[in-house]
Amino acid sequence: MIEKTLKGKPAYWIWLAFLGMFMAIGAACYVRQYNFGLGMTGMSRDVSWGIYISQFTFLVGVAAGGVMLVLPYYIHNYKEFGRITILGEFLAIGAIVMCLLFIMADLGQPMRALNVVLHPTPNSMLFYDAIVLNGYLFLNVLCGWVILTAEKKQVKPPKWIYFFVYLSIPFAISIHTVTAMLYCGLPGRHFWLSAIIAPRFLASAFAAGPALIVVACLVLKRVAGFDAGRKAMNKLITIIIYAALLNMFFVGLEFFVGYYSNIPGHKHSLEYLFFGLEHHGHVYNNLVPFMWAFVILAFGSIAVLATPAAKKNDFVLGMGCAALFLAFWLDKGIGFVLAGFVPNGLHEITEYIPTANELGITIGVWATGFMVVTLLYKIAIGVEHEVEG
Amino acid sequence: MDNKRRKFLKIAGASVLAGIGAPAVIKLTAATPALASGHGEAPAHAPAPDAHGGHAEEAPQGVRLGMVIDLRKMNENPEMLDSAIAACIAAHNIPEFPDKKNEVKWIWKAPFENVFTDHSASHSAAKVKNFPSVALCNHCDDPPCVRACPTQATYRLEKNGIVAMDFHRCIGCRFCMAACPYGARSFNWQDPRPYIKKYNKEFPSRMKGVVEKCNFCGERLALGQEPACVEACKGTGAIVFGDLNDAKSEIRAVLDKEFTIQRKPTLGTKPSVFYIV
Numbered sequence A: 001m002i003e004k005t006l007k008g009k010p011a012y013w014i015w016l017a018f019l020g021m022f023m024a025i026g027a028a029c030y031v032r033q034y035n036f037g038l039g040m041t042g043m044s045r046d047v048s049w050g051i052y053i054s055q056f057t058f059l060v061g062v063a064a065g066g067v068m069l070v071l072p073y074y075i076h077n078y079k080e081f082g083r084i085t086i087l088g089e090f091l092a093i094g095a096i097v098m099c100l101l102f103i104m105a106d107l108g109q110p111m112r113a114l115n116v117v118l119h120p121t122p123n124s125m126l127f128y129d130a131i132v133l134n135g136y137l138f139l140n141v142l143c144g145w146v147i148l149t150a151e152k153k154q155v156k157p158p159k160w161i162y163f164f165v166y167l168s169i170p171f172a173i174s175i176h177t178v179t180a181m182l183y184c185g186l187p188g189r190h191f192w193l194s195a196i197i198a199p200r201f202l203a204s205a206f207a208a209g210p211a212l213i214v215v216a217c218l219v220l221k222r223v224a225g226f227d228a229g230r231k232a233m234n235k236l237i238t239i240i241i242y243a244a245l246l247n248m249f250f251v252g253l254e255f256f257v258g259y260y261s262n263i264p265g266h267k268h269s270l271e272y273l274f275f276g277l278e279h280h281g282h283v284y285n286n287l288v289p290f291m292w293a294f295v296i297l298a299f300g301s302i303a304v305l306a307t308p309a310a311k312k313n314d315f316v317l318g319m320g321c322a323a324l325f326l327a328f329w330l331d332k333g334i335g336f337v338l339a340g341f342v343p344n345g346l347h348e349i350t351e352y353i354p355t356a357n358e359l360g361i362t363i364g365v366w367a368t369g370f371m372v373v374t375l376l377y378k379i380a381i382g383v384e385h386e387v388e389g
Numbered sequence B: 001m002d003n004k005r006r007k008f009l010k011i012a013g014a015s016v017l018a019g020i021g022a023p024a025v026i027k028l029t030a031a032t033p034a035l036a037s038g039h040g041e042a043p044a045h046a047p048a049p050d051a052h053g054g055h056a057e058e059a060p061q062g063v064r065l066g067m068v069i070d071l072r073k074m075n076e077n078p079e080m081l082d083s084a085i086a087a088c089i090a091a092h093n094i095p096e097f098p099d100k101k102n103e104v105k106w107i108w109k110a111p112f113e114n115v116f117t118d119h120s121a122s123h124s125a126a127k128v129k130n131f132p133s134v135a136l137c138n139h140c141d142d143p144p145c146v147r148a149c150p151t152q153a154t155y156r157l158e159k160n161g162i163v164a165m166d167f168h169r170c171i172g173c174r175f176c177m178a179a180c181p182y183g184a185r186s187f188n189w190q191d192p193r194p195y196i197k198k199y200n201k202e203f204p205s206r207m208k209g210v211v212e213k214c215n216f217c218g219e220r221l222a223l224g225q226e227p228a229c230v231e232a233c234k235g236t237g238a239i240v241f242g243d244l245n246d247a248k249s250e251i252r253a254v255l256d257k258e259f260t261i262q263r264k265p266t267l268g269t270k271p272s273v274f275y276i277v
Helices: A002-006 A010-036 A051-065 A067-075 A079-083 A085-106 A125-153 A161-184 A197-223 A230-261 A264-274 A288-306 A308-312 A314-339 A356-388 B002-017 B022-029 B071-076 B078-092 B126-130 B144-148 B175-179 B218-222 B228-232 B250-257
Strands: A277-279 A282-284 B065-070 B107-110 B133-136 B154-156 B163-165 B239-243 B273-276
Touching (some): A002 A356, A051 A197, A051 A356, A067 A161, A067 A197, A085 A197, A125 A356, A197 A314, A230 A264, A230 A288, A230 A314, A288 A308, B065 B071, B071 B078, B071 B133, B078 B107, B144 B175, B239 B250
Antiparallel strands (some): B065 B239, B107 B133, B154 B163
């Protein structure tokens, strides 16, 4: 089936070349960072995780979001998702590849990464994160490939594969739960020390992941003649709206706990994110525009998706889903991780601004993920066309 | 008194060097059976562990090295703290970067309100407002950094309670830095060696990409020496170092006599560094 990636229209090759260019830029930036050290980034002693770990956190959600297709199709036998479930699984593969690349980019000593395996440490949440992420990657590769191969041969998938399909559902939940536990189990980081982090992560994931799949379907409809079907799209809209509302509800609960209890530690990071944190006469507020953009885009896109137009007009639907994806990226891919470090353990404030080199690596990893997803989608759609053709 | 402490450290250190291990150290530090009989059982009036687990009496087990820092004495003689910090930098090849972003520090000065974020700073006494406090790794009895580390590159030494680092195993994920509530950990954002002012051949320098922090001078203890900062304050009693579990130790005498505080005790980390304000 891999041969399907080798034939395509000029637009396909231009798109791959475009992604390849950013991958090359990312690789070059990474060589610089590898040689000099992480001092090439904007991270510091006080803000010791930056955009790499933020992206990792967000993309774990995108990967987990694929389960919103797998679950209705395989558990509830929702047939309309039959054509797009494979897209969810392949998107998860691309997202996990990005997650792993971002982790590698963030390590001070990447050559020692295998120490996590050589010295397994069950008390560390990173140990479990490595297990579930790699496990979920394996499951999606296995299930996606076996089911697609069966489809190509126009036979039923082998029965044993369903064990792995069902197993992938709790794995999807677990990757984002364990990722939340990286944060919410740390004493002294008030913003992260909240039992609602894992549910909030899942809610935002179940909105952002499917939103990206909708956008991908609309693109595929235009460029590859692949129609996911109106009914499937409409069902996805419903899933996205409910999950997105849940995420906003959870964010609101964080505000209530912080501001009603009036405990300074519970308010500081929220203040920093949304209003600017005053400290010794200086207001630190470099994330405020991002967070209000998040709020406006989130509510705006939910409203747009809830209108009848979203169910009829592909452009409205695409814009709504893209805006929602962007909103939740701002929330989790920027705000959540960075705000946990402000203020630091000594109530000092250091702001973080990524460097150009760091952004180069970040874009390079995103391009790699899009490349993986593009190639996988090319295969999936090639098979569908072949079968129908 | 000072001489006696030195002697004990020498013996304790030598035993560590000789590889006799934990049991020997316990025996040496608890020269009398006090450890086993007197303090082993919880006293009848011991308070029940409270909800936060931070204030209750802790059950002693083995040797637990700790420190009492007398901020009154530090403030009487401000140069003393500078010399203690300088001694630490010299002993451990700590790089001195000009910018805050790359900063590596094991023991450092910070205002009281920053070191003790849980204590009110409103209407604080002039001595608290005008003089710096000092921060370093607390060598917690229940260290969150050790819990977070995915490779056991940071670990708690059972024989003496020191939270130590293996610079050669650390993968530089900085999970420990996120986990430490005291900001005690530094990362080598770049090669630190060009920024080491005077190289000490007795202690390894680090490479880029690993985390480091105060090690309670484990390497000096092994040679029978006191920690560098303690030695720099010699004879003043500004820093008292010893076994918190040894009822006969000098540090216990100080803790029994003075009112001391710990940093963020409500987090349940059980810091081994105490302060007299």
